[in-house]
Amino acid sequence: MNEKYRPLFEPLSFRSGVELSNRLVMAPLTNYSSNEDGTVSDAELRYYSRRSTGVGMVLTACINVTENGQGFPGEFAGYSDDFIPSLQRLANAIKEQGAKAVLQIFHAGRMAPPDLVSDIVSASAVPDPDTIPVTPRALEESEVEEIIKAFGETTRRAIEAGFDGVEIHGANTYLIQQFFSGFTNRREDRWGGSFEKRLAFPLAVVEEVQNTVKQYADHPFLVGYRLSPEEEYPEGITMDDTLGLIDALTAKELDYLHISQQDFWTKPHRGGELDRTRIEQIYDRTKGKTELIGIGSLYTADQVLAAKNTGIPLVALGRGIIIEPDWVEKLKEGKEDEIYTTLLPTAERKQELEIPNPLWNMITTIPGWFPLEK
Numbered sequence: 019m020n021e022k023y024r025p026l027f028e029p030l031s032f033r034s035g036v037e038l039s040n041r042l043v044m045a046p047l048t049n050y051s052s053n054e055d056g057t058v059s060d061a062e063l064r065y066y067s068r069r070s071t072g073v074g075m076v077l078t079a080c081i082n083v084t085e086n087g088q089g090f091p092g093e094f095a096g097y098s099d100d101f102i103p104s105l106q107r108l109a110n111a112i113k114e115q116g117a118k119a120v121l122q123i124f125h126a127g128r129m130a131p132p133d134l135v136s137d138i139v140s141a142s143a144v145p146d147p148d149t150i151p152v153t154p155r156a157l158e159e160s161e162v163e164e165i166i167k168a169f170g171e172t173t174r175r176a177i178e179a180g181f182d183g184v185e186i187h188g189a190n191t192y193l194i195q196q197f198f199s200g201f202t203n204r205r206e207d208r209w210g211g212s213f214e215k216r217l218a219f220p221l222a223v224v225e226e227v228q229n230t231v232k233q234y235a236d237h238p239f240l241v242g243y244r245l246s247p248e249e250e251y252p253e254g255i256t257m258d259d260t261l262g263l264i265d266a267l268t269a270k271e272l273d274y275l276h277i278s279q280q281d282f283w284t285k286p287h288r289g290g291e292l293d294r295t296r297i298e299q300i301y302d303r304t305k306g307k308t309e310l311i312g313i314g315s316l317y318t319a320d321q322v323l324a325a326k327n328t329g330i331p332l333v334a335l336g337r338g339i340i341i342e343p344d345w346v347e348k349l350k351e352g353k354e355d356e357i358y359t360t361l362l363p364t365a366e367r368k369q370e371l372e373i374p375n376p377l378w379n380m381i382t383t384i385p386g387w388f389p390l391e392k
């Protein structure tokens with residue numbers, strides 16, 4: 019290995035006691051390929067296994083904690099104990115290759131596709147005409163509490179299935195973010211209104227998940243939280259809101275916070291310090307208190323090293339690890355120049371990369387999403 023990459027290969031211990039062999043993480047990546055009954059398919063197991071040999075930790079695709087929380091076709095589920103054997107197969111496929119296995123748990127809220135979910139719910143009845151043209155139903159207070167409990171129940175299933183942790187998906191405009199955002203949360207009860215009240219749902223989910231871990235986990239089990247900084251809607255989340263959320267989550271003593279961004283180096287649009295990257299400002303707040311994962315359009319070894327050199331403890335690869343499952347091994351063996359950073363869309367490559375058909379079809383047909391070779 020080229021010595022300059024050594025900082026990427028230092029081990030890390032989370033406060034829960036979960037230990038990682040290095041600082042590289044596979045991002046949560048939905049692959050649209052589960053069986054029709056919501057169980058994990060063999061193609062998914064091969065896809066995960068192929069990507070679990072080098073990174074310290076694999077974050078799985080998001081899974082829905084209630085039936086109407088589904089966000090995608092072919093998403094594997096976790097809303098009933100019947101799914102525990104399926105989740106167990108996934109945890110084993112990842113852990114057998116050496117990585118820690120962390121299940122990402124979520125509820126899509128108003129982003130649930132109408133052809134998959136008939137009862138689309140959210141914090142408030144605010145539609146998103148750009149993506150899903152259905153006005154969601156505002157949740158009753160009792161239903162809000164049921165969903166919080168469902169996050170706990172899915173965490174218990176993750177523990178029973180042998181995962182090393184859960185990541186609470188509070189990012190990418192799904193239900194948890196819908197409660198935090200003043201644009202999608204217009205409630206006037208204890209779950210909305212002031213900034214503190216908009217924090218109530220995310221924090222209640224965190225507490226429920228942490229209490230579940232205390233009650234059921236007999237091995238080190240981590241709890242992480244993913245969030246998106248800022249929203250583009252006029253009344254949506256600003257960088258100042260994000261920093262407030264970061265402080266509230268940091269006080270909860272989570273194992274890590276994970277900042278979901280398309281570009282690691284993005285600066286704030288509204289609030290915070292406009293001339294410094296969001297991730298550096300967030301790192302200032304979390305340093306020494308909780309671990310932090312950064313991500314966003316990092317493909318080459320030097321791009322990942324530059325991100326790590328900001329001081330953040332962990333760097334995640336999304337599209338990069340779909341395109342190049344051997345990313346970490348190549349770097350370790352001093353072959354960083356052989357890391358693929360673009361995808362050659364041929365049948366041989368698809369097979370070699372173990373990319374399931376539904377994911378492959380999307381990658382190769384949605385323009386501009388993945389860096390494709392002509």
Ligand SMILES: Cc1cc2nc3c(=O)[nH]c(=O)nc-3n(C[C@H](O)[C@H](O)[C@H](O)COP(=O)(O)O)c2cc1C
Pocket residue numbers: 045046047048049078079080122187189190244278279280313314315316334335336337338
């Ligand atoms: C195919 C695909 C599926 C994704 N699925 C999820 C998901 O299930 N949960 C999530 O939090 N983010 C998801 N994302 C976002 C990624 O985790 C990541 O934040 C984003 O792709 C930017 O990182 P990258 O530039 O390294 O790809 C997905 C992204 C892609 C490309």
